[in-house]
Amino acid sequence: MPISYFAHLRCPRCHASLAEAADALRCQGCEQRYPLMQNGAFPVLVPEPKPYLAENLTQFARFGRERRGFAWMIDEALTAHPWRETTLRPLHSALLRNLETTDSLGAEIAAQRSPEEHAAAGGEPQDPTSGQADYGPELLGFVQTDWSDAPEMVAQRATVMEKVGGMLDRFSSGGPALLLGGGAGRAYYDLAPRFERLMGCDLCYTYVSLYHRVQRAPVPLAEIHFPTIATDVVATPFVAQRPADGERTHDAYFVADATRLPVADASQRTVISIYFSDCVPFPALVRELHRVLEPNGTFVSYGPMIHRSVPPTGWFTPSEVMAIARQAGFECEFQEWSELPFRESPHHGIRTTHRVWAYTLRKRG
Numbered sequence: 001m002p003i004s005y006f007a008h009l010r011c012p013r014c015h016a017s018l019a020e021a022a023d024a025l026r027c028q029g030c031e032q033r034y035p036l037m038q039n040g041a042f043p044v045l046v047p048e049p050k051p052y053l054a055e056n057l058t059q060f061a062r063f064g065r066e067r068r069g070f071a072w073m074i075d076e077a078l079t080a081h082p083w084r085e086t087t088l089r090p091l092h093s094a095l096l097r098n099l100e101t102t103d104s105l106g107a108e109i110a111a112q113r114s115p116e117e118h119a120a121a122g123g124e125p126q127d128p129t130s131g132q133a134d135y136g137p138e139l140l141g142f143v144q145t146d147w148s149d150a151p152e153m154v155a156q157r158a159t160v161m162e163k164v165g166g167m168l169d170r171f172s173s174g175g176p177a178l179l180l181g182g183g184a185g186r187a188y189y190d191l192a193p194r195f196e197r198l199m200g201c202d203l204c205y206t207y208v209s210l211y212h213r214v215q216r217a218p219v220p221l222a223e224i225h226f227p228t229i230a231t232d233v234v235a236t237p238f239v240a241q242r243p244a245d246g247e248r249t250h251d252a253y254f255v256a257d258a259t260r261l262p263v264a265d266a267s268q269r270t271v272i273s274i275y276f277s278d279c280v281p282f283p284a285l286v287r288e289l290h291r292v293l294e295p296n297g298t299f300v301s302y303g304p305m306i307h308r309s310v311p312p313t314g315w316f317t318p319s320e321v322m323a324i325a326r327q328a329g330f331e332c333e334f335q336e337w338s339e340l341p342f343r344e345s346p347h348h349g350i351r352t353t354h355r356v357w358a359y360t361l362r363k364r365g
């Protein structure tokens with residue numbers, strides 16, 4: 001991450017400035033230490049980084065165990081039924097291909113721990129990532145949508161960019177800007193050239209870490225379709241990679257919680273959410289938006305109302321969302337519903353179309 005961006009970051013706990021220390025950013029107020037990962041490529045800016053990283057390490061280990069067990073069963077099935085070679089062998093290879101990458105993500109966290117932390121590790125970590133369990137190594141589809149050049153994924157990205165770009169053209173007056181819940185980061189990468197300064201975040205370690213790896217070199221992964229299938233293709237290998245003609249100039253993409261943002265009050269002119277604002281309780285999100293946006297600043301949101309990972313108390317309808325936003329000090333300037341065929345593939349046993357809500361909110365001046 002370019003050092004010039006550090007000046008625009010704040011402690012997510014107390015909003016004091018951050019100073020660079022060895023392999024970390026240190027809060028100049030509460031002194032919390034925020035590790036820099038992948039040789040300084042990105043900071044982990046959650047209020048409690050140690051338990052957060054410990055939980056991720058546990059998640060990678062659990063995923064590795066489960067997927068090795070799965071690969072072992074496929075191996076057994078191949079021995080018992082050699083005639084299934086053409087369908088099961090690619091599945092076995094796909095499982096190992098993903099494990100190679102996810103194991104190395106776990107190793108990246110383990111390598112950053114001090115000997116004392118290794119010694120103290122063990123027991124169940126706290127649960128700083130509650131609500132995040134669905135994302136990460138279990139769900140590499142977001143990485144495929146973002147970074148593979150399969151025509152279906154290219155088409156989906158183009159539709160999203162056209163809609164979001166259209167709203168930004170009409171309703172936003174530019175940067176400084178922030179993208180929330182950016183997943184594997186393609187929207188961050190594609191939107192960054194529009195702004196003098198765009199920062200982006202996601203709470204999922206896997207996605208942010210893969211974003212930075214993809215900037216450096218292609219990452220081999222695979223989509224596993226099994227057992228929901230429509231054809232004999234049960235797994236599709238893909239390479240997550242930057243566009244051939246793409247620049248690598250926008251790297252201010254880091255780990256953070258959108259409800260505890262590591263940025264100063266009234267510091268952003270535009271905040272963008274794509275497939276995200278239904279993923280956290282809206283009242284907490286709107287409070288944080290109100291804190292970080294400048295007066296008259298704009299929030300641009302595009303995505304369905306699926307409420308993944310949100311407890312039932314956070315399931316709000318569109319008119320309830322608007323009522324909460326108004327009460328928090330926002331006016332809606334635009335809204336529109338459309339449909340998006342989601343992650344289309346001839347090999348998927350289920351075809352999904354999302355009803356997508358696009359809207360913008362302006363913070364009252």
Ligand SMILES: C[S@@+](CC[C@H](N)C(=O)[O-])C[C@H]1O[C@@H](n2cnc3c(N)ncnc32)[C@H](O)[C@@H]1O
Pocket residue numbers: 132135142145180181182183184201202203204207256257258259274275276279280
């Ligand atoms: C439905 S995915 C969409 C990802 C991406 N925007 C896209 O369109 O592919 C929702 C994303 O929100 C992230 N997320 C969930 N809770 C979050 C939080 N509190 N702060 C930041 N990101 C969060 C997840 O890790 C996940 O990447």
